[in-house]
Every structure is written in structure tokens, then in C-alpha cells.
Amino acid sequence: MNLRSFFRLAAHTQLLPVLESGEETLVGGQAVIEGVMMRAPHSYCVAVRKSDGSIVSEEAPLAKPSEKHPIFKLPVFRGVGTLGQAMWLGVKALKFSANASLDESKAPTAAVRGKPQEISGWMMGLNLAFSFGFFIFLYKFVPLYLTSLIEKVYPAVHGRIVFNLTDGIIRMAIFLSFLYMISRWKDIRRVFEYHGAEHRVVFNYESGKAVTVETAQKFSTFHPRCGTSFLLVVMIVSMVVYALVPADGFAAKFAARILLLPVVTGVSYEFIRYAAKRRTSLLAMLTAPGLWLQKITTKPPADDQTAVAISALEGAMALEATQGGELVVA
Numbered sequence: 001m002n003l004r005s006f007f008r009l010a011a012h013t014q015l016l017p018v019l020e021s022g023e024e025t026l027v028g029g030q031a032v033i034e035g036v037m038m039r040a041p042h043s044y045c046v047a048v049r050k051s052d053g054s055i056v057s058e059e060a061p062l063a064k065p066s067e068k069h070p071i072f073k074l075p076v077f078r079g080v081g082t083l084g085q086a087m088w089l090g091v092k093a094l095k096f097s098a099n100a101s102l103d104e105s106k107a108p109t110a111a112v113r114g115k116p117q118e119i120s121g122w123m124m125g126l127n128l129a130f131s132f133g134f135f136i137f138l139y140k141f142v143p144l145y146l147t148s149l150i151e152k153v154y155p156a157v158h159g160r161i162v163f164n165l166t167d168g169i170i171r172m173a174i175f176l177s178f179l180y181m182i183s184r185w186k187d188i189r190r191v192f193e194y195h196g197a198e199h200r201v202v203f204n205y206e207s208g209k210a211v212t213v214e215t216a217q218k219f220s221t222f223h224p225r226c227g228t229s230f231l232l233v234v235m236i237v238s239m240v241v242y243a244l245v246p247a248d249g250f251a252a253k254f255a256a257r258i259l260l261l262p263v264v265t266g267v268s269y270e271f272i273r274y275a276a277k278r279r280t281s282l283l284a285m286l287t288a289p290g291l292w293l294q295k296i297t298t299k300p301p302a303d304d305q306t307a308v309a310i311s312a313l314e315g316a317m318a319l320e321a322t323q324g325g326e327l328v329v330a
Contacts, residue, residue: 006127009098009119011182012191013131016090016227027205029312030090030227031195032097033187038198038312039089042323045315046093047308048100055308058096059315061323062089079269080262095124138178140257143170148250161243168239175235176293183296196221197301197309205313213306221298228297232289234268241267 012033029038035048045059065072065081072081099118147167151157157166182188203219204211238257241264247256301309 006123008187009094009127010131010134011185011188012094012098013091013127014134015182015188015191016087016094027202027313027316029198029202029309030086030093031191031198032093033101034190034194034308035097035100036194036198036201036309036312037089037093038201038309038316040316040320043316043319044089044093045312045319046096047312047315048097049304049308050100055311056100057311057315059319061319075270076263076266079266079273083265083269091124091128095119136258138174139171141254142174143167144250144254144257146170160246164239164243167242168235171238172232172235175231179293179296189299192297193299193301194305194309196298197306199223199226199298200301200306201309201313211310211313213303213310216306216310217301217303221300222291222294226291226294226297228293229289229291230268230272232293233271234264237268237271238264 016030027038027040029036031037032046032048034050035046037044037046039045039062041064042062043059044062045057047055047057049055062085065085066078069081072078102118144167147157147163147170150166151163157163183192197216199221200216200219201211202223204216207219209215238260241260242253242257245256245260247253
């Protein structure tokens with residue numbers, strides 16, 4: 001893997017929380033490189049269209065975290081377990097799609113041509129470490145550092161509530177700017193089109209109508225369970241949580257932001273879960289900005305992209321039928 005490919009994969013890794021649907025009892029999915037991963041309660045399937053037009057897929061059984069560990073049935077904890085599994089599965093699906101996108105005809109020497117190329121485990125691990133470090137730096141360190149500088153100029157920012165509100169606003173501005181800039185990249189725009197295909201196919205399935213390309217294309221690309229909506233809720237919840245922590249000094253505040261990630265994630269999950277089930281509630285209205293933001297993270301897909309999403313859904317549901325679990329659809 002060359003340096004360009006490394007950063008290309010890192011960019012896709014950064015978008016995993018944006019593209020992932022994390023509700024464990026519902027059919028959902030995630031866009032990957034030239035494909036879509038669909039998951040049901042006890043199975044998943046990732047389908048990718050190769051450069052020659054063919055579709056390759058991988059599917060496997062998938063146990064719920066709450067079935068393996070009872071603690072993940074409890075509020076807040078269930079969010080940590082479900083979203084932790086979603087990220088693990090997202091990385092696995094992303095690796096499969098990245099491997100599928102590698103063109104063996106472009107191998108550097110004749111000796112390796114004709115052999116499938118794969119991203120090694122250590123390279124994927126290095127990419128994940130880089131992506132996590134970049135996330136901590138961009139969304140935890142930078143907002144806190146800039147807020148600390150503002151506090152020195154404007155003493156009014158010293159108050160815990162105002163400080164964390166300022167920190168949160170800066171974090172949101174960085175997130176929105178990053179998302180807009182990366183959306184200009186042609187490769188990422190393709191991913192956002194597959195993201196739209198995933199949403200349309202999920203809507204089609206949940207409607208009870210036969211899932212076809214023609215029918216799916218009539219549905220919206222904006223879905224309330226999208227990771228884009230979740231991330232905005234995370235940023236709002238984090239302002240409140242950080243304001244409740246009596247941490248003084250830059251180092252203590254920075255450490256708290258890292259250590260409280262599971263808490264913020266779990267609480268945010270409960271908000272999204274509630275809003276998804278009660279779409280006319282006040283809380284659901286508060287998640288509306290996430291739907292607006294999907295104008296950036298989802299794009300209308302072509303028919304062949306929607307066909308890939310349907311292939312992933314069919315693979316997941318075929319395997320789900322053999323697992324014997326109850327499928328719950330909102």
C-alpha cells in the first residue's frame with residue numbers, strides 16, 4: 001500500500017461514524033468503497049462492485065452484544081456495546097471493500113500479477129491507530145486548545161458552562177468544515193452516493209414493498225438513524241457532560257474528554273434511539289439538524305449503486321433466515 005492509498009483508506013475510516021447506522025434491532029447498513037454493508041440482527045453482508053462490473057460479497061453470522069453480555073441490555077451500556085460492534089463491523093467491511101477495489105492487473109511486477117492483493121493486518125492496524133489519533137487531535141485537542149486561548153483574551157469564557165459551550169461550537173465548526181471539504185473529493189462523493197443507496201434500500205425494505213431498484217429509487221436518501229445525525233447529537237451531549245465534570249487545567253480537561261467518550265456515546269445513543277421510535281416528539285425535532293446535514297453525506301445514487309445495496313440486503317436477509325432470530329423492524 002502506497003502513501004496515497006494509506007491516506008485514502010484513512011479518510012474512509014474517519015467517515016465510519018458518519019456512514020454507520022448503529023441501531024441493533026433494525027435493518028441498517030453502511031457505505032463502503034464502491035459498495036454497501038447491510039446488517040440484520042444476527043447477520044451481515046457486504047457487497048462491492050469491482051472495476052469489471054461484477055459484484056463480490058461476504059456475509060457472516062453476527063451475534064448481538066446484548067446476547068453475549070447481559071450488561072449491554074442496560075441503558076447507556078447498550079449504546080456502548082452496539083456502537084462498538086458497529087465500528088468493528090464497519091472496519092471489517094471497509095477492509096473487504098478496499099481489498100476488492102485493488103486491481104491485480106496494476107501489480108508492480110509480473111511475479112505478483114494474477115494474485116489477489118490484500119491489505120495486511122498490520123497495515124490496517126496502523127491505519128486505525130492513525131485515524132483514532134487524528135480524531136482525538138482534531139475533535140478533542142484542537143477545540144480545547146483554541147477555547148483555552150480565547151479564555152485568556154476573554155475572561156468571561158472562564159465559566160464552566162460558557163467554556164464548554166465555546167469548545168462545543170468550535171468542535172462543530174471543525175466537523176462541518178472537514179465534512180464539507182472531504183465531500184469535494186470525487187472518491188468520497190462516490191461513497192456518499194452509496195450511502196444514499198443504502199438509505200433508500202432500507203426505506204424500501206421497511207415499507208413492506210418488494211425491494212427493487214425501481215421502487216427503492218423513489219425513496220428519500222435522508223434517514224433518521226444515520227450516523228450523521230448521531231454525531232451531531234454526540235457533540236451536543238458532550239457539551240453538557242463536560243460541563244458537569246469539575247476538571248481544571250488543560251491536561252485534566254483533555255484527559256476527561258478522552259475518558260468520557262464511552263459515557264457520551266452511550267447517552268447519545270439513548271437520545272437517538274428514543275427519537276427514532278418517537279419521531280413526532282420534541283427530542284426528535286432536536287435531531288432534525290442531522291437530517292439536514294445528510295444533504296452533504298448522502299447523494300442520489302445511480303441504479304447500479306442501488307443494485308449493489310439490494311444485493312447486500314438480500315445476502316444479509318438470506319443468512320438471517322437461517323439464524324432463527326426475531327427480526328424487528330420499526
